[in-house]
Amino acid sequence: MNTTLLLVQALNGLQFGILLFLIAAGLTLVFGVMDFINLAHGVQYMLGAYLAAYFAAITGSFWLALPLALLGALVIGLLLEFLVFRHLYDRDHLSQVLATFGVILFLNQGVKAVFGTAPLQVPVPDLLTGGVRVMDGLLYPTYRIAILAAGLATAGLLWFLVERTKAGMLVRAGASNAPMLSALGVDVKRLFMLVFGFGAMLAGFAGVMAAPILSVEPGMGDNFLILAFVVIVIGGIGSVRGAFVAALLVGLVETIGRGLMPDVMRLFLDPSAARQTGAALASMLVYIVMAAILAVRPAGLFPAGR
């Protein structure tokens, strides 16, 4: 492996990390403010991708599909909040895990029933096709750079909203002391809906952006969900800053591991076995990193003020 390849892997890792962050941010906010574990957050990412594929096919334009899919993600998110999640806020984590597990079963099967099991393709928008010369002999796809940029912009927006606005202040206060908020007369129900809708849109946005580069298929959110959990556990539950750092870390470890491990394995195994074994070991690497971090810091890197 040479420097060019390593740089590509690093860029891929950052881009994967950014997508992870968009999912983890919603998850960690919802958990921090509402003390609510939402396993269904991953399928909301999947829905974003499916909505993008659907609207792109109808309208023939990625740029029309984007806002429509975001709106769709928001509507479905709020609908889920109204039908299911709202009734679970005062229940224990176990009940939340199980009920949202039921939502996953339903929605994974739902997209199968509606769109079939075959993966859908979403073309890369014309404006963002081609590549950008990053350095000599390295052409990096424009679309992937666009994901990085859009993700960082969203992270910036999120930072601004959480750190600089009144709603954000309430969210931060809620993450460290939720009962205090209702004691102060804040309309907690509305705040919950706000955070929830916002989290659903972030996950949906990640899904829309991922649609052109990953295959859109049932269950695509499950793996992302678990990695997002790893991210918020490493970052410290409730901490957006922690989620950002941990998401990039996990993205890099996973992607670079995937690039390196098969090569390492080739020293011991034949090429096809090396590829399979290497990829699987790379996937394990993330969990080993998590276990190592938690062994030293059981509350994560940035425990949210408690």
Added chain:
Amino acid sequence: MAEPLLELRGLRKSFGGLAVTDDVSLTVVPGEIHALIGPNGAGKTTLIHQISGTLAPDAGAVIFAGRDVTRLPLAKRARLGLARSFQITSIVPSFSALENVALAVQARRGSSFRFFRPAGREAALNDEAMAALAELGLDRRAGLPAAALSHGEKRQLELAIALAMRPRLLLLDEPLAGTGAEEAERLVRILTALKARYAILLVEHDMQAVFALADRISVLAQGRVIASGRPDEIRADAAVRSAYLGDEDLPEAA
């Protein structure tokens, strides 16, 4: 004075710059009730937490039975003979009253890594537990779920749990809080009887009870011990009177 059973040496603890325990030193000798009084927010419960091991002090030492236990966790100190009751009653609500006490007996009688024999049928555990319950007059309520007991009964159950540990020192954090006059009177009688067998560090707001029970009293204000001595000395102390002004009145000498 006899060799102290418990000795605090220069204990300090602060939360975010606020000193809640400020250079506290005191002793409890075998056979005495040493009462800790002070206005609300004086740091009494924080001090109890540091003695029992639920909070680690920033500086200073806790010496129990000649051994430095400052760094030992709650469970270890309990096994050494330090039993505590909590300001807010702490029992296992799903257990029967008997099982709550039997748990404490079990902690010091043999290994609890026993996997097959039903613990509920171990006569050795149940007999001792029943005796502790009887001492507090709770034996007829033994079979009830602890959650179903009245508030006063729960306080007594907690005391029975502490006794069943056969401790060397009892740390009692407001044992009379929330009990009716009749129950309080009964508890004072029980504590008087216990005095012969256990050293007791007592935190209590009921001054009538404190002055009736205590051999020595230490007064805590803003994390510091401002006075320490026999009940009659404390009653006469001017600093104590000013600390309590507007809070609670000290009972006049009889």
Added chain:
Amino acid sequence: MGFTWRSAALPLAIFALLAAAPFLGFSQGWHFTMLARGMVYAMAAISLMLLVGGAGLVSLGHAAMLGVGAYVVVVMDHAGVVEAWKVVPLAVAAAAAFALLTGAIAIRTSGVHFIMITLAFGQMAFFATSSLALYGGDDGYTLYNRLELFGTRALEGRMVFHFTCLALLVLTWALVTALLASRFGRVLRAARDNETRARAVGFEPYPYRLAAYVIAGAIGGLAGVVLANATEFVAPAYLAWQRSGDLLFMVILGGLAGPHGALLGAFAYVLVEEWLAKLTEHWRLIFGPLLILCVFFLRGGLISLPQLLGGRRDG
């Protein structure tokens, strides 16, 4: 908690039904497969109940324990070792060792962290098995024969296998019931309900919880051995986190009041699943909402149904 005839009536009835099933017309191949699946999941659910109901440890990675057990069968089969008396202890020990290693870290955390870290360790095991190219990787490994019992092929016989499963299930139930009522179980339950109280009388919960985690892992490993032999096929999908979710749901569906809840929950789950799958290919569209409704309305689980219907309030 502990053994009472009232809580034993339901399990004994289920065991009796299972014993009688082959003689009541349930003697087709797929009947045996379904019954074996039910018994395997019941064993796994009961061991998980020891954690969730007994120790208050909500694990979302229990399928990994079954997976470790099942993969030991695979590894030994590949090496030509098929004697049950060699394979079973090894599988159980491997699952217990995996539980000890992961539990030692996981039990340092609590609450949500515990749920998530067990989930992560489960995924780790899942990917580890996917990496085993020698044993088929993602595609899994077909076992052409069941384990041998003292060199005989006795377990190939449907009846022998059925009653072997049943015996192991009864053993699991009896073991967990006894554990919960023992001194050990009492400490677990006390620490679950009031950890500070347990500490204040002198019990550090950590070693007890870790021991429970290891025991549950060992039973899970045993269930994994049975699963591998029942299906004669092992794949990483057995370790998927959704399997752990299924197991957790069985435990809650039945109710946390005792091992009999997990037993009932597992069979209810498997039967409803089988039934719905016959109705429609998209049975999960019904099953998902059904789970949600159970969480909403069936708070004490199926075993509290008589009280709920009788109008008595019970947790």
